[in-house]
Amino acid sequence: MSTAAHVWINGSLVTEGEARVSPFDHGLLTGDGVFETLKVVGGRPFAWRRHVERLAGSAQGMGLPLPSVLTLRTAVDAVVAANGLASGRLRITVTGGPSPLGSDRGRDGPTVIVAGGPLPSWPASVDVVVVPWPRNERGALAGLKTISYGENVVALAYARERDAGEALFGNLAGNLCEGTGTNVFVGLGGGGGGGGGGGGRLVTPPLSSGCLAGVTRALLLEAGVAVEEDVPLSALSSTALSKTALSSSGGAGVSEAFVSSTTRDVQPISSIDGVPLPACPGPLTAAAAAAFAEVVRRSDDP
Ligand SMILES: Cc1ncc(COP(=O)(O)O)c(C=O)c1O
Numbered sequence: 001m002s003t004a005a006h007v008w009i010n011g012s013l014v015t016e017g018e019a020r021v022s023p024f025d026h027g028l029l030t031g032d033g034v035f036e037t038l039k040v041v042g043g044r045p046f047a048w049r050r051h052v053e054r055l056a057g058s059a060q061g062m063g064l065p066l067p068s069v070l071t072l073r074t075a076v077d078a079v080v081a082a083n084g085l086a087s088g089r090l091r092i093t094v095t096g097g098p099s100p101l102g103s104d105r106g107r108d109g110p111t112v113i114v115a116g117g118p119l120p121s122w123p124a125s126v127d128v129v130v131v132p133w134p135r136n137e138r139g140a141l142a143g144l145k146t147i148s149y150g151e152n153v154v155a156l157a158y159a160r161e162r163d164a165g166e167a168l169f170g171n172l173a174g175n176l177c178e179g180t181g182t183n184v185f186v187g188l189g190g191g192g193g194g195g196g197g198g199g200g201r202l203v204t205p206p207l208s209s210g211c212l213a214g215v216t217r218a219l220l221l222e223a224g225v226a227v228e229e230d231v232p233l234s235a236l237s238s239t240a241l242s243k244t245a246l247s248s249s250g251g252a253g254v255s256e257a258f259v260s261s262t263t264r265d266v267q268p269i270s271s272i273d274g275v276p277l278p279a280c281p282g283p284l285t286a287a288a289a290a291a292f293a294e295v296v297r298r299s300d301d302p
Helices: 024-032 046-060 069-081 150-161 215-222 238-247 283-298
Strands: 004-011 012-015 033-042 088-095 109-115 126-130 164-172 176-179 184-186 201-204 253-262 265-272
Touching: 004 069, 012 069, 024 088, 033 046, 033 176, 046 069, 046 088, 069 088, 069 109, 126 150, 184 215, 184 283, 201 215, 201 283, 215 253, 215 265, 215 283, 238 253, 238 283, 253 283, 265 283
Parallel strands: 126 164, 126 265
Antiparallel strands: 004 012, 004 109, 033 088, 088 109, 164 176, 176 184, 184 201, 184 253, 253 265
8 A cells, every 4th residue: 555545535536634524524423424344355346236235225224315336436446546455445435414513414415435444354263242232123224334333332342341352232122133343143053062063054133133234144145055043142141152062962052153244254253252162163154154255256246
């Protein structure tokens, strides 16, 4: 990357120092905005079509106007080129734009920002904790990728205080939902007793759980490695996990798990609330990672 980061803001490519967002921007004041995080692979945005479609859905849900797909792609390509991003991550952010100091959106039109940077490097596996605050699967913003991430910030800090790398949310129905920046998959009944067994099934919460329709999640589901199924949060309790680990057959409990996201791909979960999982990565996780690698190998816009 060149030394000064270049960003696209409202139709112009400028350096970070030249970029200006109004102190009255509704995104800043209220979290009124939507975004996408994309991975750059070989100088091209991976899964462009899926990300743009999700951005359009989020914008529609928030009642936000979007620039044309062509304009967005021009902006993305300009940021990739200006920053020499052969691999990295991109963020498209669209906010409600300059507005009065309240919940009403202004009439000046949206603020559109495209920024890029290096990919975060994630460890080979991650310890997670379940946070005590539920996602509201019936809320106005459920399933939208909005910039209102305050709950995620608090949840991730809660995880960090417990030496974990990701926080998992349940929902109001008492089922598993997602992580702060990830979807979650669990292997059920795959054999405990430290062996990792085999023969279990891989499930991920349905969209009705309130989780984001993750691009990585969708690609894994379409690859046929997992099915959608509600998982009661109680299956992730220390008592349930310890029981699975001690049972020689593993029963129907959680034998392995992973989180998925654009920047993490498939990242095995090593422990939940301090209880190590019987296998990390387990056989279902390894198969999912291999299937995802194959999806990436075949196309940059699957
Ligand atoms: C809340 C949330 N859930 C899930 C995901 C994973 O989605 P994707 O695979 O599209 O990155 C993200 C990604 O940032 C997220 O923020």
